[in-house]
Amino acid sequence: MVQKYVAEIKPLNEAIIGTKPHGTAEFTVSDDALHIEVEMFDTPKNMQHWEHFHGFTDGKDAQPATMAQDVNHDGVVDLPETEAVSGTTMVPFDAEPHQMDIANDTYPVSDDQGHFKYVKHVPLADLKAQFKKVFGTDDLDLDKRVIYIHGVPDAVKLPDTVGGNLNEKYDKHVTLPIAVGKIKSVK
Template sequence: MAQKYIAEIKPLNEEAIGTSAHGTATFTVGDDAIHIEIEMFDTPKNMQHWEHFHGFTDGTDAQPATMAQDVNHDGVVDLPETEAVSGTTMVPFDAQPHQMDIANDTYPVSDDKGYFKYVKHVPLEALKAQFKEVFGTDELDLDKRVVYIHGVPAELKLPDTAGGNLNEKYDNHVTLPIAVGKIQSVK
């Protein structure tokens, strides 16, 4: 029997980015696949948005970041600041989540209203094998994870202190979190 999980995704950094991105992520885990649907509204328009689940490798229950995580008080919660409560980036919701290739250009693109819907059927065995190779366990523990949606326009002025540059190829505009939600099991 399939197990279902849902995350209500709420805005983060809305004051700095000028929009309140929100939506829902649904995960249905069957015997051989995980079906993922993420529907987002009011994201920055006409741009690619990275999205992932984050968590801890030691079994700690990840929590969504809030403005309380803005430890340098620059007005934004950047990717490094989320790690204390949310852990590390784990599985991308891109063209091939089971490959766990975080830095790529195959994430969803929002339309001119800031809307996008991501739907993917992922082979569970392949995802668990790659997860084990990277994190040492094949337990996805979805109910201990949080979903992040990232990305603001390159022309948006961010504080110099906003971190998150990834491999010098992707700057903090790509990685800035814009929404987050706690994944919860549906009984």
């Protein structure tokens, strides 16, 4: 059985980064693989962009963050502020999504026009096994997830109140959400 999912990815934090990143994501799940295609336009140029799906482990339906999630009113929705509506970072769209190694340097790099296209064929059994190890279930529940694109250049001035993540483990420029989309099942 083949299941298809899509997401229309819309800008987030565009006022502070000066561009309006947008694009699409398509996910095709077959018996043995998850095929992922993400194409983005107008992202910050010539830099690596982390991208992941986020969600909740309790079955709650994740929603895209909006400026309403700017709870500290600094004009920026940072990664910690997305968690209330979008959940936690789950699967990276990097060189090896099935390894679920979030912090690495194998994410897509935008060109001098701010465009990138990511295409990956992921072994489904490996991804589900690692997902179960980390989150206690092997159900990816794609239609309950959102996709985030992250990353702005170090030169972008961010308020001191912007966080990288709850543990402040990652630089806020790397993790700043720049675009988000709700993943939906294609009937």
